[in-house]
Amino acid sequence: EQLFTNQDRFLTKIITGKWKTTNFGSMNLPAEISDIFKCWGRAKRQEQELYKHYFMSCSSEDNIYIKDNFTTGIIRYDYHYLEAKKALNLPRFYSIYEAVYNHPDEDFFQNAKESDVSNFACNDKFVTIAHKKWKTSFCIREYKKYRNIYDLNLYAFLLADDRRGLVIFLTAQGIGKDNIIKLTDKFLKQISQVTNIR
Numbered sequence: 001e002q003l004f005t006n007q008d009r010f011l012t013k014i015i016t017g018k019w020k021t022t023n024f025g026s027m028n029l030p031a032e033i034s035d036i037f038k039c040w041g042r043a044k045r046q047e048q049e050l051y052k053h054y055f056m057s058c059s060s061e062d063n064i065y066i067k068d069n070f071t072t073g074i075i076r077y078d079y080h081y082l083e084a085k086k087a088l089n090l091p092r093f094y095s096i097y098e099a100v101y102n103h104p105d106e107d108f109f110q111n112a113k114e115s116d117v118s119n120f121a122c123n124d125k126f127v128t129i130a131h132k133k134w135k136t137s138f139c140i141r142e143y144k145k146y147r148n149i150y151d152l153n154l155y156a157f158l159l160a161d162d163r164r165g166l167v168i169f170l171t172a173q174g175i176g177k178d179n180i181i182k183l184t185d186k187f188l189k190q191i192s193q194v195t196n197i198r
Helices: 002-016 090-102 177-189
Strands: 021-024 027-030 037-046 051-060 064-067 070-072 075-084 121-129 132-142 150-158 164-175
Touching: 002 064, 002 164, 002 177, 021 051, 051 090, 070 164, 075 090, 090 164, 132 177, 150 177, 164 177
Parallel strands: none
Antiparallel strands: 021 027, 037 051, 051 075, 064 070, 075 164, 121 132, 132 150, 150 164
16 A cells, blocks of 8 residues: 555656656657656767667666565666668668667666566557657566556657667556556657757
8 A cells, every 4th residue: 555655646746747858869758757857868879880879868766675676666768769871771770770679678677576576468559659650569567465566668669760760668666557557648748759850
C-alpha cells in the first residue's frame, strides 16, 4: 500500500505538471519534465566521421530501497539521434541504427532479481507519432510480492527518415498500470516535429 500510494502521488504530480521540451535532431522531445529530473548528453563522430551519434538522458534521482538488491522508483528516458553522410551507404547505416534499438541500457533493470519480478511481457506495434511512422515495443513486468506494481520499458524507433534516425527509451520502476498509461500517453503526445531541419 505504501509503494502504491507513493508512486501515485509522485506520478500524479509529474503527469499533471507542465513539461519542458527540447529540440533533439529532427524532433522536439520532453526534457526536464519536473524539477526532480536532471538531463545530460553527448555527441560522438563515428566511423571516420561518416555519421554522428547524439545522446541525451534524463532521470529522476531518488530511489526506494525495498530490500538487498531490490530498489525501485526511478524514471528515466534516453534519446539517440543518428545522422549519416551520403558517403555511408544505407544498409550500413540501418545496421548501426538497428543495433542502437536492440541494445538498450539493461543495467537499469538490474534493480530487482528474478525472484522479485516476472519476465517482461511486450507488445510490438507500428504507430504514427507527430505525423511520422515509428516501431514501438511496450513492455512491463510485475513485482511478485507487490501486486499491481510494475516496471515499464518503452522503445520507439523512427522509421523511413532517410539518413536520420531517432530511438527513444522511456523506462520507469515501480508504478501502477493506470499511471503507466497516463505517463506513456503524455510522453508520446509531447513529441513533435522540428521545422526547418537541415
